[in-house]
Amino acid sequence: MAEKFKLTYATMFNPPEEMHTRFDEALASLKAGLGKEYGMIINGQDRFASEKFEDRSPVNTDTVLGAQSSSGVERDEVAAARGAAAQSSGSYRPADF
Numbered sequence: 001m002a003e004k005f006k007l008t009y010a011t012m013f014n015p016p017e018e019m020h021t022r023f024d025e026a027l028a029s030l031k032a033g034l035g036k037e038y039g040m041i042i043n044g045q046d047r048f049a050s051e052k053f054e055d056r057s058p059v060n061t062d063t064v065l066g067a068q069s070s071s072g073v074e075r076d077e078v079a080a081a082r083g084a085a086a087q088s089s090g091s092y093r094p095a096d097f
Helices: 017-032 073-089
Strands: 036-038 040-042 045-047 052-056 064-069
Touching: 040 073
Parallel strands: 036 064
Antiparallel strands: 040 045, 052 064
């Protein structure tokens, strides 16, 4: 795109072809990540459990967005102990995004 395109009500009926191409590429990239398994972050590390639950799209419940590890009493106790230890030591750990 030679000049930057801004989508507005006035331009939305005739956008440049590159906008459609870039949208299709972004959508394909997003769809490639659907159904991925996610762990619980405990003490800064991904922890995966054998029990999982699926997170589905509210628009199309046939679409699985991801599978999250399900916590149990044992993992809850570990997470609570780690959190209490971090809080009592006065340590601060920024979120990892």
